[in-house]
Amino acid sequence: MLQLPHQPLQVAAVPTQRTPAREDEAGPWHSEAVCRRDEAGLFFAPSKEPTAARLSREESAKRVCARCPVMIECREHALVQPEPYGVWGGLTAAERRVVLARRRRREMELKAAASADHIAAAG
Numbered sequence: 837m838l839q840l841p842h843q844p845l846q847v848a849a850v851p852t853q854r855t856p857a858r859e860d861e862a863g864p865w866h867s868e869a870v871c872r873r874d875e876a877g878l879f880f881a882p883s884k885e886p887t888a889a890r891l892s893r894e895e896s897a898k899r900v901c902a903r904c905p906v907m908i909e910c911r912e913h914a915l916v917q918p919e920p921y922g923v924w925g926g927l928t929a930a931e932r933r934v935v936l937a938r939r940r941r942r943e944m945e946l947k948a949a950a951s952a953d954h955i956a957a958a959g
């Protein structure tokens with residue numbers, strides 16, 4: 837089974853059904869992940885984490901991501917899965933939701949533009 841680069845803490849507020857990516861979906865990037873041994877527990881929130889502590893922890897995790905050679909691959913994995921919890925590829929879960937919303941909006945705009953072009957070409 838694929839070992840994800842960082843695993844949630846036992847006490848983390850992460851559902852146990854969190855499904856690891858299959859190796860063929862995740863690709864080989866995880867073997868180069870800087871966070872393979874997340875002893876500090878930076879990447880997932882412990883339960884009932886105060887906001888200030890969460891922000892500080894997430895910034896620390898992002899600093900680790902910033903020096904990770906597979907940040908782009910990790911981020912895309914987390915967006916495509918999508919991974920609902922934790923910091924992946926330098927983005928928090930909330931930041932990934934924003935990126936995904938922008939992508940969906942952009943896709944809809946492109947589809948609308950393509951449809952309008954098709955109608956104009958047919959008319």
Ligand code: SF4
Pocket residue numbers: 841842869870871872879900901902904905906907908910911923924925926
């Ligand atoms: S980008 Fe961050 S979360 Fe992703 S593998 Fe690297 S250190 Fe881990």
